[in-house]
Amino acid sequence: MKSLGKYLSLGLLSTFMTATPGLGAERISFFYPPYGEFSLSVDSLETFAQSGKITDEFAFYASRANPQQLAQLRELLQQQFDVTPTLVSQVTYSPIGEDLIQRLGSLILTESRQNGFFALRSALILAAANPEGLTVVNLLRQFPSRTIRLSFTEGLKLVNDLLQVLQKRDQVVAWIQQETDTTALIELLNAEVPNNTIDFSQLPDLRSPGSFTWQRQELTFQDRLRNRTIPTHIYIPEATPLTSPEDPSAPFPLIVISHGIASDRSSFAYLAEHLASYGFAVAVLEHPGSNAERVERYLTGLAGPLEAKEFINRPLDITFLLDQLETIAKSNPQLQGKFNLQQVGAIGHSFGGYTVLSLVGAKINFEQLQQDCGSDISTFNLSLFLQCQVTELEAKDYQLQDERIQAVLAINPLSSSIFGESEVSQIQVPVMLVASSQDIATPIISEQVRPFTWLATPNKYLVLIENATHFSAIAEPISGNNVLPIPPALVGPDSAPVYAYLKTLNVAFWQTHLLNRPEYSPYLQPSYAQYLSQSPLNLSLLNSFSTDKLNQALKK
Numbered sequence: 001m002k003s004l005g006k007y008l009s010l011g012l013l014s015t016f017m018t019a020t021p022g023l024g025a026e027r028i029s030f031f032y033p034p035y036g037e038f039s040l041s042v043d044s045l046e047t048f049a050q051s052g053k054i055t056d057e058f059a060f061y062a063s064r065a066n067p068q069q070l071a072q073l074r075e076l077l078q079q080q081f082d083v084t085p086t087l088v089s090q091v092t093y094s095p096i097g098e099d100l101i102q103r104l105g106s107l108i109l110t111e112s113r114q115n116g117f118f119a120l121r122s123a124l125i126l127a128a129a130n131p132e133g134l135t136v137v138n139l140l141r142q143f144p145s146r147t148i149r150l151s152f153t154e155g156l157k158l159v160n161d162l163l164q165v166l167q168k169r170d171q172v173v174a175w176i177q178q179e180t181d182t183t184a185l186i187e188l189l190n191a192e193v194p195n196n197t198i199d200f201s202q203l204p205d206l207r208s209p210g211s212f213t214w215q216r217q218e219l220t221f222q223d224r225l226r227n228r229t230i231p232t233h234i235y236i237p238e239a240t241p242l243t244s245p246e247d248p249s250a251p252f253p254l255i256v257i258s259h260g261i262a263s264d265r266s267s268f269a270y271l272a273e274h275l276a277s278y279g280f281a282v283a284v285l286e287h288p289g290s291n292a293e294r295v296e297r298y299l300t301g302l303a304g305p306l307e308a309k310e311f312i313n314r315p316l317d318i319t320f321l322l323d324q325l326e327t328i329a330k331s332n333p334q335l336q337g338k339f340n341l342q343q344v345g346a347i348g349h350s351f352g353g354y355t356v357l358s359l360v361g362a363k364i365n366f367e368q369l370q371q372d373c374g375s376d377i378s379t380f381n382l383s384l385f386l387q388c389q390v391t392e393l394e395a396k397d398y399q400l401q402d403e404r405i406q407a408v409l410a411i412n413p414l415s416s417s418i419f420g421e422s423e424v425s426q427i428q429v430p431v432m433l434v435a436s437s438q439d440i441a442t443p444i445i446s447e448q449v450r451p452f453t454w455l456a457t458p459n460k461y462l463v464l465i466e467n468a469t470h471f472s473a474i475a476e477p478i479s480g481n482n483v484l485p486i487p488p489a490l491v492g493p494d495s496a497p498v499y500a501y502l503k504t505l506n507v508a509f510w511q512t513h514l515l516n517r518p519e520y521s522p523y524l525q526p527s528y529a530q531y532l533s534q535s536p537l538n539l540s541l542l543n544s545f546s547t548d549k550l551n552q553a554l555k556k
Contacts, residue, residue, distance in 0.1 A: 025143040030150035039147075042140045049077035049137055077136050082485050085129040087299045092121045094305040096385040099377075107158060109149040119144050165380045165443070168554055172445055173437045175553035176464050180540040184527035198522050200531040206504040206523060210278035211242035217334070221324045223317075230317055232285045233265045234325075235276035236338050246517075248279030253343035253514050254325070256318055256405075257284045260350030260412075260474075261306070261386075262295040262483045267474045268349065274503045280510060281339050285321050287314050290351060292483045299483065308392040311364065311418070314355040315400040318346065322404055344404045345514050347506070349473060350442060351386070353413020358400045360408050361426045366395040368420030383414035383442045390418060405429070407459075407513045409506060411473050412439055416446045421454040430459035430513035432505065436468035438492060445554075453547040459513060461524060462545075463505060465498060466538040472498045497534040504532060505541075 029039040044058040052074060054062045062070060091097040098117075101124075105117035120143070127138040140148065214237050221230040237252055255275055259267045265284045272282040288294060289310040297303040322341060329335045348356035358364070373388035407430040415424060435448035442448070444464070452462045465472065469492035476482075508523030522528060529541035 024141045025148045026146050028140070028148045028150065030152050030155070032152055042137065045077060045140070046137045049074060049135075079487070080133040080135050081128075081487070083128050083134055084300075085125050086301045087485075088124050088128040088134070090299050090301060090305075092124055095389065096305075099385055107151050107154045109151055111145040111147040111149065113149055116143075116145075116148070162380060169437065169443065169445060172449055172550070172553055173464065173466060176449070176462070176542060177466070177538070177540050179542055179545060180526040180529060183542065184525070184530050187525060187527050198527075200522075200528055203522065206507045207500045209274060210507070211240055211244070211247065212237040212277050212279050213240055214238060214273065214276035219328075221321060223320050226313060226316065226320075228288050228313065228317065228320075230285050230288065230321060230324075231265065232283055232321060233269070233272070234335075235272050235282040235284070236335070237276050237279045237281060239279075243279070248515065251337050251340040252279060252281040253345070253510070254281045254283060254322075254339050254341060255510060256321065256344065256346045256356075257282065258314065258318060258346065258348040258352030258355045259284075259286065259291065260348075260352050261290050262292050263349070263352075263474060264292040268347070270475050270499055271347070271502055271506060275506060275510070278507050278511070283321060283325065285317060287317050287355075289313055296483045306389075308389045310351075311354070311358075311390050311393070312398055312400070314351065315358045315402070318355065318359060318405075319400075319402045322402065341404055343406060343514050345407045345409070345510050346405050347409045347411070348413065349411040350414065350470065353410035353442075354415060354418060356405070356408040356410055357413060357415060357419065357424070357427065357431075359402045359405050360429045360431075361401050362415070362419045362423040363400070363426070364390060364393075364398055364418060365420040365423045366391070368422070369417050372417040380440075381416075381443050381446055382440060383447060384417060387414055387416070387418045407431070407509070409509055410434065411502070412436055412442045412448070412470050413451075414442045414447055415451045419451070421451075424451050424454040425456045427455060428457050430509070431455055431457055432461040432463060432509050434463045434465070434473070434502070434505075436470060436472055436492075437464065437466045438468060439470040440490070441470040449550065450547070453545065453550055460543060461509070462542045463501070463529070464540040465501065466540070467536045468492055468495075468498055472537075473502060475499075493536055497537045497539075500534075501532060501537075501539055 025042055027039045027041050028045075029037060031037050040061060041057060044055045047053050047055055048058055065073070092101055101120050102115070102117050105115040105120055108116040108120060110116055110119050122144060123139050123142040124134070126142040128134040130138050130142070132138055214235050217234045217236065219232045219234055221232060223230060237248070239247075239249070255272075257268050257272060259265070264286050268284060272284050275282050286293075287310070290306055294303065295306075298305060322344065325335075325339055326341055329337070329339050346356040346359060348354070369388060369391050372384065373391055377384050377388065409432040411434040413433065433448045433452050435444040437444060449462065452460065469490055471486060471491050472493075472495045504523060508520045511517045511520035512524060524541070524543070526541050529539045533539040
């Protein structure tokens, strides 16, 4: 009934709004103490967006911006977001969407100075239904109030908070790069024999494919107990005449790859193929409660929002998969003797990063979530809105660890509140955390850098890719269609160097910590990260620093 009421109310609202063409914002107003009220007509913004002409009214504000800022403003005003009204409706009626719009509504008020929550939501949906698409100008035109009032106090606080977040992020990025440089220099000075440092150009290039060929099999497993279907791609190495005796042999070590929200088996196919060429069997599964198909059904109105129990189901998917592979390898002649389930590693991206960390000893920290998920939740950490959904679950000790997994590599993981220091410190296996400096979904300081200091395992690595985003590691879908309409600016620079970094670091990490081959450890040194680095996606790598050092860096 609640869902039916939502769609009926949307239909009535749409009918009313489209039948009242005169209803819409005409001016944007804000009070700037002690100077008084300022305003600007929507017509002036629209004229600037369409022709670049600065009206007399807009000139007062334009004179206070430089040409680059004006160009960026015009680009923003012209930007058309490729979203459907159904997609916007689904997102804005979800718990996370409602929370975000409620916060935005405290900045963007109605004419009567009320929170703009309902006005914003209706304007977003109706602007998406407009033939010209969702643009800032169309959003303003659909806002059901003659005047949009901006809260100067909230706006100033928002800007100050954002500037502080960006400043701290830049400080940490610069500090990690400096620490990488310093550590690399120390490695050079500590060489046992003078001038006998490693010439990385003479080492095998792990960016290139290995000596194995491979076959891919598509399997589907049905977990009847949890009513979940797990489609999986299995990559199986095959030795060639070029394969050396030192390379892995059947049964092959197994790497499991866990995708993030709205991704699928193709998202990290490039990494699976590369690892298979080095003698690793790879299982790339899809999590049916949060994969691309499930999110697409939600965004088209065919399913509800993602459920909090997905935090439990995802790790269990991987445990179920390992159990099934153990069983099927005994009955399927093509898979018999192919997997070494005593040598298992796991790779995860974003939500998948949480998934693999939970499999190696980090438990859900309900006490930490209760502390962090109040009304003052940070607007600049989008992952917190997802993490805080876990408070909907019964607070108990969920047993998610799988002892078969011997090491994990987490790319842009969410980990701060869902685990906290007390749980991250329980992880005892080798861990590599990969962070992207421009990640707005799982910000580096809270979700990777600080959790790195909590790790107690002696074999840990923090990898930082400057100018990369949350989406840099994900391959383009084979269909070319992303489920989520991500603007190009959020995708970041060409991802080819990021793919190369991840290929190299994965081979080195798994050879070193899953197969115990120390000859691959030079690839995990800060000096090798420097050698591999390509601007603007500069690469840094550290394997130790304390919370105190991080705090000192933040105070600079």
